[in-house]
Amino acid sequence: MSSRVHVSRExxxxxxxxxxxxxxxxxxxxxxxxxxxxRTTGRFFLEQVADSGTENCDYLIACDMDNNPVPGYRFTSYEQGYGDMLARADWDTVRITPWVDRTAMIMCDLHDVDTGELVEVAPRSILRRQVDKAAAKGYLPMVASEIEFYLFKDTYDEAHDKGYRDLRPHSPWLEDYHVLQTTKDEYILGQIRRGLEAAGVPVEFSKGEAGKGQHEINLDYTTAVEMADRNSVYKNAAKEIAHLSGRSVSFMAKYDFNDTGSSCHIHSSLWSLDGETALFQGDHHDAHHMSPLFQHYLAGLIATSREFSLLWAPTINSYKRFQ
Incomplete structure (x- = not known):
């Protein structure tokens, strides 16, 4: 695990x-x-936001893919009146984003504006609770990701104007591991890799994938909440950098039924709490070198795969990837 560029509050x-x-x-x-x-101005951030945070409408964690509030949530709804949440800085997540001029980014935890308690249904809160439960049992979850996307010649506005049909992949060729073909896309991919590294998101490598104009960027493994943050920063950065270069990218599981789907490969393991010892390695007596913990871990993933498909395949488009 490599250490990322750290920017302190000071x-x-x-x-x-x-x-x-x-x-x-x-x-x-x-x-x-x-x-x-x-987005806050630097002056206002120092004067008002750094210590107090910012208020945001609570419907933001109850929206669909088109950013429309979805009815039926107990946490927030039109009937009970949309309220506010307080977003407070997690000072371990300060990043400078070089692809956007003179801009920094901070991940926030969401709090109830009245009680100050964490919003339990916020994604970061949910994940942190699971990490805390693992820690109580003596385990440190470590995670890495491989997330694929397509690069298109169309801008986002052009794609919208033609109903997201007949998109033009940046390459007419299959690019899997192909150096020459991916060199043609390097003016975008290089910006993404270098931008992520400078923003404290360590990148292992990028490579062409099996689709036309399809790519994959692999991030260095780290703790679970940090990796979730990195994935969000990575996808946001890739889209912004593509836009600034007059291009677009899509992380959809299956943007075209006739083309290769895009995956999000998740590598997970359990370590000792000090992060020094991997706990999945078995001894030489086991044919697969799997520790009993690893065997139970894998069995649990298999046993609960149907239920967890709600998270692994959360959209209709996700199931097109399963063809």
Whole structure:
């Protein structure tokens, strides 16, 4: 596990005072994994936001893919009146985003505006509770990801204007591991890799994938909440960088039924709480070198796969990937 570029609160405040940063994104993931939140000016951030946080409407964690509030939630609804949540900075997540001029990003935890308690149904809160439960049993979950996407010649506006049909992949060729073909896309992919590294999202590598204009970027493994944050930052960065270059990307599971689907491969393991010992390695007496913990872990994944498909395949489009 590599250490990421760390920006402390003091570092950020100094950069704001020097005029190097004039915009701070206070963000959190919605139910689709997208980053939502507010841009604050550097001055206002120092004066009001750094200690107190920002208020955001609570319907933001009850929206569908089109950002429409979905009825029927106990947490928030039109009937009970949409309220606010308080987004407070997680100071371990400060990032400078070099692809957007003079801008920093901070992941936030969501709190009840009246009680100050964490919003239990917020995605980061849910994941952190699971990590805490694992820690109580002596385990540290570690995670890595491989997330695939398509790069298109169309801009986002052009794709919208033609109903997201007949999109033009950036390459007419299958690119799986192909160096020459991916070099043609490197003016985008290189920006994404370098931007992520500078923003504290360590990248192992990128490669062409089996579809036309399809790519994969692998992120270095880390703790569960940090990896979830990195995935959201990665997808947001890829879309913004593509947009700034007059291109677009899609992480849809199956953007075209006749083309290769895009996957999100998740590698997970359990370690000792100090992060020094991997707990899945068995001894030489086991034919597959699997520890009993690993065997039970894998069995649990298999036994609960039907229920967890609600999270692994959350949209109609997800099931097209299962063809």
């Amino acid at each position: 570092d950020l405040e100094d950069q704001i005072r020097r005029g190097e940063i004039d915009t701070v994104l206070m963000v959190f993931p919605d139910l689709q994994g997208r980053l939502v939140g507010k």
